[in-house]
Amino acid sequence: MAVAQLNEYAQRERAVLTYEDVGSVGLDHIKTFTVRAVVNGKPYPDGVGKTKKEAKLNAAAKALSVLSKGTIDPTEKTAEASPAPAHQTGITQANYTCWLNEYSHQERVAIRAVETTRLGPTGATQCCRFVVGDKEYPAATGRTKKDAKEEAAKLVHQEICGSNTTEAADKDQNTGNSLNETSIESRFTSDFVPMECLGSGGFGSVYKAKHKLLEKNFAVKIVCCEETSLREAGTLSDLLHPNIVRYYTSWMEDSGYQGDSESTESSAGYSSLPTSTNSSAKHLYIQLELCDTKTLKEWIEEKNTESLQDSRRREEGLSIAQQIVSGVEYIHYKKHIHRDLKPDNILFGLGGEVKIGDFGLVTRDDDDDALIDRTKDCGTESYMAPEQNKKNYDRKVDIFALGLIFLEIFWKVSTGHERDVVLRDARRQNLPKDFLWTFPKESQIMKLMLREKPEERPEASEVQAELEKTFNAHNEHQRNATV
């Protein structure tokens, strides 16, 4: 096709195009041919190939590449000429796609383009990968089907001819980075600029990342793709509530992502340089709304260091508790059980509103099938309802955890040991004595929430109604006090 393009160019420019047969070297079975394109008497760099046709194709591609730059280096001789990228030749027809067609023809190998459309919050992205013979090549994306196809053909070209194309060399010079497969293949690094690791552990990691097109920051949670992680994404996609971390989209990739921990470039102590993990496991990428780095755990810790058990904590605490229970009510209404409610999984949106996160242990709570056999030992021990390490339990396990969280929100403790004692006693329905008279209304609800028998615990909607009454009474009291 490069030959056809050069013909087209010559016709358009009314130039005289000829090809010179420079010769051939080597024994019959390893012979190489050299052909050169001459335009208006000007010779262009030699094209070399295993056949005359291939040499001519490479000569045409070489000429196109030089013509597109408007310069000619008569000393330049290239043994492995390759078609120039479309944006360099200024010719609208896609060059790598043409090269691939030509290659398939010459090598008598079948090619097949596998095209898909991916829908995301930013609209549709086109994906394409080639299967050449029986070898599958990496997928590429683009705004249009044609762009995606051209990018995918480029990946094939890089693997077959080596990645030392003119463009790759240009890119190296411009960015100091080598054009590696990951940067092309990974949807994460092609759509986002990873910025900061927000959390990592056995589960995987969460990155703050800027969406290149939208110029907006998101949190992207990357986990090994297992049944539970798919359940997390599936559940989140079912939930839309102001007090639940918003889900945007998810996708799978062949590898995970690790920031370069060696890098010292960033003042924040993290790196934005992408490297791929070698793990062969599939990874699930979940794009979420970005929340504050401060979770409810830090809020509680901050309040515990303040000198007084003040009314501000109570006021803020009531608002936080109401928002959490509003989110939990919605989760239960949608027939899910969170199963891992704890202060580190309660985040704050960038506007300060509560956002329940981490649906890694979520499960279904179907009324018809209430008290089904669930996987035992889920959740974080100190917040786990007593029945949660047995076989059968339902959504009321979330209410028990909420009771303990509310206690931590309202009640100041000074040491870790004191906290452990207060939580341990609360699990047996013993709330601190001072708490009972400082927070009479709140403690009434909480005692019910911490009942050993799940059926005696209130529903989230009942807790919400009680908290609302308490909140209104508190506000009324404050208003009267200031009059």
Ligand code: ATP
């Ligand atoms: P861990 O066992 O450490 O809690 P996990 O599997 O429970 O990990 P998450 O709780 O979802 O995973 O995320 C881990 C951490 O990443 C959170 O504690 C929080 O600091 C951060 N994080 C998660 N989601 C977001 C988000 N949407 N915005 C900002 N930070 C987030």
Ligand code: MG
């Ligand atoms: Mg968590």
